[in-house]
Amino acid sequence: MMINLKDALLDRFLRYVKIDTQSDPESECSPSTEKQKNLGRILVEELEAFGLQNAEMDDFGVVYATLSRNSTKTDVPKIMFCSHMDTSPDCSGENVKPIIHENYQGQDLILPDDNSQVIRMSEHPDLKHQLGNDIITASGTTLLGADNKAGLAAIMTALEYLAKHPEIKHGDIKILFTPDEEVGRGTENVDLKRLDADFGYTVDGETLGSIENETFSADGVEIRIHGVSAHPGFAKGKMQNALKIGAEIIAALPKEILSPETTESKEGFIHPTDIQGNVELCKLSFIVRDFDESGLLKKENLLKEIVEDVLKEYDNSSFEFMVKEQYRNMKVVLDNYPQVTENAIQAIKRAGIEPKLQSIRGGTDGSKLSFMGLPCPNIFAGEHAFHSKLEWVSVQDMLKAAEVIVNLAIIYEEKA
Template sequence: MLNYQNKTNSLENRFTKYVQIDTQSDPLSETVPSTAKQKDLGRVLVDELLEMGIADAHLDDFGYVYATIPSNSEKTVPVICFCSHMDTSPDCSGKNVKPIIHVNYQGQDLVLPDDETIILKMEEHPDLKDQIGNDIITASGTTLLGADNKAGLTEIMEAAAFLVQHPEIKHGTIKILFTPDEEIGRGVDKADLKKLGADFGYTIDGETLGSIEDETFSADGAVLTVNGVSTHPGFAKGKMESAIKIVADVVSSLPADCLSPESTELKEGFIHPVNLSGSVEQAEARFIIRAFDDEQLQAYGELLDATVQNIIEDYPNSTYELKITEQYRNMKKVLDQYPQVIEYGVEAIKRAGIVPKQQSIRGGTDGSRLSFMGLPCPNIFAGEHAFHGKQEWASVQDMEKAVQTIINIAVVWEEKAE
């Protein structure tokens, strides 16, 4: 089988092009997609897919990109989908990204030029120890990079181009799905799985080289709305009940030494406030709640409610509403029923010359919800690191290995078919 080689630097060219298109999603927006600018990248991707000769590539009204690489095998091969998301995190600006390629990294501190206080140090980014001699891509210090998940987009596009250019590589029908709004938990809200027509899928949205993730958090979102009592501050004694202070009391009363992102790891969950807004009369706090076990997730929601109730007792004229909504669930429940999806992914990673790392992810992917929608979908490494912040980085060589893994997945499924 031919191996993918990035001889013309097409991978870096694609990636640096994509990250310069601002696609930040907005959790407060009610539109689909949450920001129209995500479609700007969608249109670019469709144009490139059409130029490759993938004739059905299109962008729908909701901001999803669909495309099909037809089967060239005489076998009956399950239809495989490769999926990545186009949006970047609301946590850090994705506007005017200036990608920098640090060629032949040798372990030095990487000082980002537009804000020299942003420094990538090996002791703070342990995965850099495996990158000696590789080419590291960062932003310039004032924005995130957007490797989450434009690394995945790039790798799927590179693999698609390679398969189209090399019809001698046998594969079944391959579906491509690029989604909006994954970072705000809505990535597959409007995905049309009937139109997609895939049997199994792989999101390309992981971190460390060789990782394949078959387990995610289960996730809920929570919105706390507090209605306080507003009066003139000069005559407020015994009357005013500030909704802002009530919400602040709730947040400060949550455990700090546990159940918080900054104090948890491995299989530990958390309750995390992500947005505060409001006035004396009404204030709102938004939370994300995470656990690997659904029962534990429910217990965290109950703890949040109990905390609010305890605080509100000190404010007899104030009221609150706590609305908890499901976001996604741990995909392991589904994937355990289809072991071949993981087995073939592991085999594909091995064929790329990498040691596979089957593991859990302290987060979620579109694959979490796709799995429960009927498309079993683990997560494959994309080579993105330190995502959602200004220190985000990616390795060109790791991305090349991800491209080869995608190609290998298609080949393995064809080989195993009858």
């Protein structure tokens, strides 16, 4: 039903990905990079052009807006759609050159600015479902930014469609565009009172038709090893090198299980992400993931036992073990609001797509929003191979995501 907006969607997606919005995990500012606001300002202008109420970006780079209800029903729930504006710090997002591969026929996609970067169907099986579609990639030296600018483009296209078709009745539709999702701070400054929504959906998923109502539960762990420093020329029997102790801890981690490279499906992991230090002090950073909080605790206890076992050989050294909660499995909240997931499944079916109810081996803004009081599963945006130079998305999948958003607006109004 939205095919007439295909060109509009493509145009805005190509414009969005050319804007560098990479976030910075080392920054203590909000947003972590000011350049994210460059996209935020453009989005506010477009939202205002569609006639949305109160479209604005706050000092933290969070964008809010409302498409006011046109339904005569007074009890239609206020639904929110959310995507994030930043791109991952894992791969450059500067000077993105998007390339459109029209009418894809299964061939290898060799990216022109680095011919070693090749997107092959054998390595990206979802391409089997894209024959005849238009695939967008970057040029080989950057990520594309479909994560999550595909979601932005889908939401904006759905809003344009609703604005052009006032005969479609809907309640208040709330818009939330966040910075810094990729560095775990997407909801840090979100004002739920200002947003004023009853239920929400992040549009940040992968495969066509997917809806995700479950995420990892996540903690961060920092271990500080306090060694014993001595002059290396006179260190025998005295020095206990904190950096070498830290390396032993990492080497003692299980090799066949409990790591990202050895797990899948509902299996959790312990993942070292950083090591830095010197003879006297070494800092180790880990992320710990599990779908169940008891599993999370077991993994953290195992990690602590490994540290204690290694330190037994170093009588004058000590350690600190600090756990910081990052986010929790949103299914705990969403199970209390089954209609939120059910309505998304129905909206996907109305778009002629087979729904795929899935779990995320990761997290979204929806994880934290759910625990903040706004139940918020995740629906597909069509993005693939995110955080890499091989990232790709299809125009047709983004258009279907926009159609699902419109269907959700309709369904909530119908059921009120």
